[in-house]
Amino acid sequence: MIDHPKFAVIGGGSWAxxxxxxxxxxxxxIAWYMRNxxxxxxxxxxxxxPNYLSSVEFDTEQLKLTSDINEAADYADxxxxxxxxxxxxxxxxxxxxxxxxxxxxxxxxxIIPETGLIVGQHFMQTYNIPIENIAVLAGPCHAExxxxxxxxxxxxxxxxxxxxxxxxKSLSSHYIKxxxxxxxxxxxYAAMLKNIYAIAAGMAHGLGYGDNFQALLMSNAIREMKKFxxxxxxxxxxxxxxxxxxxxxxxxxxxxxxxxxxxxxxGKGYTVISTKMEMNMVAEGYYATKSAYLMNQELxxxxxxxxxxxxxxYNNKEPKKVFKKLTDKLD
Numbered sequence: 468m469i470d471h472p473k474f475a476v477i478g479g480g481s482w483a484x485x486x487x488x489x490x491x492x493x494x495x496x497i498a499w500y501m502r503n504x505x506x507x508x509x510x511x512x513x514x515x516x517p518n519y520l521s522s523v524e525f526d527t528e529q530l531k532l533t534s535d536i537n538e539a540a541d542y543a544d545x546x547x548x549x550x551x552x553x554x555x556x557x558x559x560x561x562x563x564x565x566x567x568x569x570x571x572x573x574x575x576x577x578i579i580p581e582t583g584l585i586v587g588q589h590f591m592q593t594y595n596i597p598i599e600n601i602a603v604l605a606g607p608c609h610a611e612x613x614x615x616x617x618x619x620x621x622x623x624x625x626x627x628x629x630x631x632x633x634x635x636k637s638l639s640s641h642y643i644k645x646x647x648x649x650x651x652x653x654x655x656y657a658a659m660l661k662n663i664y665a666i667a668a669g670m671a672h673g674l675g676y677g678d679n680f681q682a683l684l685m686s687n688a689i690r691e692m693k694k695f696x697x698x699x700x701x702x703x704x705x706x707x708x709x710x711x712x713x714x715x716x717x718x719x720x721x722x723x724x725x726x727x728x729x730x731x732x733x734g735k736g737y738t739v740i741s742t743k744m745e746m747n748m749v750a751e752g753y754y755a756t757k758s759a760y761l762m763n764q765e766l767x768x769x770x771x772x773x774x775x776x777x778x779x780x781y782n783n784k785e786p787k788k789v790f791k792k793l794t795d796k797l798d
Contacts, residue, residue, distance in 0.1 A: 475543030481519040483549035485610035492640040500539035551749040552577030576658040577751035578758035598626035607717035622710035624654035652700040662752030664688035666730035668719040673734020698766040726752040
């Protein structure tokens with residue numbers, strides 16, 4: 468085990484910015500890769516990410532800022548990937564340094580479109596990274612509340628719990644409490660699925676359903692999640708733990724949730740294309756819906772909520788009619 472591990476954060480968005488802020492509490496230096504050279508220069512001059520969480524002020528002496536992903540990857544022992552899943556393959560194609568001796572930390576809550584795999588599986592199958600060097604960063608934790616230093620909770624699931632503990636300690640502070648788990652696959656699938664259910668919650672709100680129905684929807688969603696994950700990766704887990712239920716609830720209810728916002732706009736009558744254009748952040752649940760639906764054609768889990776969201780987003784079904792049918796399937 469490395470005594471003083473080095474971390475690199477890959478990504479320039481809100482979650483990458485929040486993770487970098489968390490690491491700055493405990494590490495003297497962090498490599499931070501982002502594609503946008505203008506944003507890097509802005510951070511160097513004004514100590515803020517100009518595009519995301521601009522209220523967060525950084526000590527730039529702690530940051531090894533770079534637009535060269537190989538420089539960041541070569542520097543680090545632990546590489547935290549916090550880019551949208553739709554863009555991960557493009558970023559990985561740029562990497563020429565070996566990843567074999569690196570610990571890969573996924574802060575991505577989605578499916579890789581090119582392979583249909585969650586991030587951990589993608590690294591294991593495509594880059595031959597052993598599961599002992601894979602970790603997943605899960606909530607309940609919104610980047611916006613990290614920026615405000617509101618008490619937040621993280622779960623770091625790892626194939627090697629000692630390495631997961633290193634990550635947890637590196638992220639912990641007076642407002643961040645982090646624990647570890649050995650359920651790498653289940654945690655990452657939960658992080659992917661909860662975005663779909665958050666879109667469903669947003670759709671329901673946009674359609675005018677109230678708190679009573681939202682509570683019923685989330686109750687059914689956690690049971691649906693349990694069935695799906697059990698089919699994918701059978702392991703003894705408590706689905707009511709914060710990494711599963713807690714992350715689902717905050718993503719389904721919070722006004723900070725981009726997936727809920729995406730669903731809300733669809734429920735109010737926006738098209739998928741117009742919604743994507745209106746939002747300046749990627750809603751991971753949009754891509755995850757298609758992957759989960761297609762995966763479930765083989766798994767055969769009972770997933771009426773996922774099916775409903777898929778029908779609306781990909782079959783252009785009218786949300787009002789789809790939700791009317793869905794209400795009869797929930798209990």
